[in-house]
Amino acid sequence: MKTIAYVDGFNLYFACFHHQEFQEDGERQRRDPLFERLQRGKWLDIGAPLRRVSPDAPPDVIHYFTARVSSPASDPDRAERQQTYLRALEWAGVNVHIAQFKKVTKPGRLKTRIACQAAIRSVPDRVHVELREEKGSDVHLGAMLVRDAFTSRFERAIVVSNDTDLAPAIDMAVAQAGKTVHVISPYRQPSTTLQRVASNMEPLARELILECQLPDEIRVNEKRRITKPAAWH
Numbered sequence: 001m002k003t004i005a006y007v008d009g010f011n012l013y014f015a016c017f018h019h020q021e022f023q024e025d026g027e028r029q030r031r032d033p034l035f036e037r038l039q040r041g042k043w044l045d046i047g048a049p050l051r052r053v054s055p056d057a058p059p060d061v062i063h064y065f066t067a068r069v070s071s072p073a074s075d076p077d078r079a080e081r082q083q084t085y086l087r088a089l090e091w092a093g094v095n096v097h098i099a100q101f102k103k104v105t106k107p108g109r110l111k112t113r114i115a116c117q118a119a120i121r122s123v124p125d126r127v128h129v130e131l132r133e134e135k136g137s138d139v140h141l142g143a144m145l146v147r148d149a150f151t152s153r154f155e156r157a158i159v160v161s162n163d164t165d166l167a168p169a170i171d172m173a174v175a176q177a178g179k180t181v182h183v184i185s186p187y188r189q190p191s192t193t194l195q196r197v198a199s200n201m202e203p204l205a206r207e208l209i210l211e212c213q214l215p216d217e218i219r220v221n222e223k224r225r226i227t228k229p230a231a232w233h
């Protein structure tokens with residue numbers, strides 16, 4: 001069975017390595033005990049867990065969608081670490097698709113009181129905030145999924161994401177193109193919106209991330225090597 005995987009890189013990163021999720025423990029909550037260990041799992045061989053969750057139809061092709069990050073003064077090596085990882089993925093046969101970050105300005109309402117000597121009327125309750133947002137990768141992923149479904153490039157697709165913006169594309173691939181789309185959520189609580197349109201959906205087991213790592217040093221050829229960033233050890 002021809003299978004293609006589509007990986008939402010930022011959704012995967014923020015779910016597994018950035019956000020500290022919580023588990024219910026009776027009436028109390030405690031920090032996910034795996035979170036600190038997962039910080040050593042960023043050197044992920046993305047194809048390995050996909051083959052584990054779909055042993056009968058492992059992906060023949062893997063597309064990985066992301067955007068280039070910048071390096072702030074507090075983390076000057078961040079962009080270099082990302083580029084090293086993307087080169088490692090390409091060595092492993094993954095097709096990497098790069099989008100861009102853009103600065104956007106959005107309105108918002110102040111929720112925190114501001115101590116001010118001026119009259120109350122001079123303190124606005126609405127402000128404009130400048131943000132950097134990743135643009136294009138989810139659209140690219142969705143468009144490629146729909147194109148591949150209607151041109152029968154796959155019989156089964158694996159989508160790694162919990163982004164509800166992908167629901168229309170998944171719905172078209174399943175309901176109109178008649179393909180099977182298995183969605184793997186990087187978050188512990190899969191989106192109900194995606195569950196309604198996907199053929200099936202399940203959360204990504206955190207243990208698989210730790211078990212499915214690339215070699216610490218990849219020998220590309222006699223002169224070139226790709227080495228796991230020191231900060232990820």
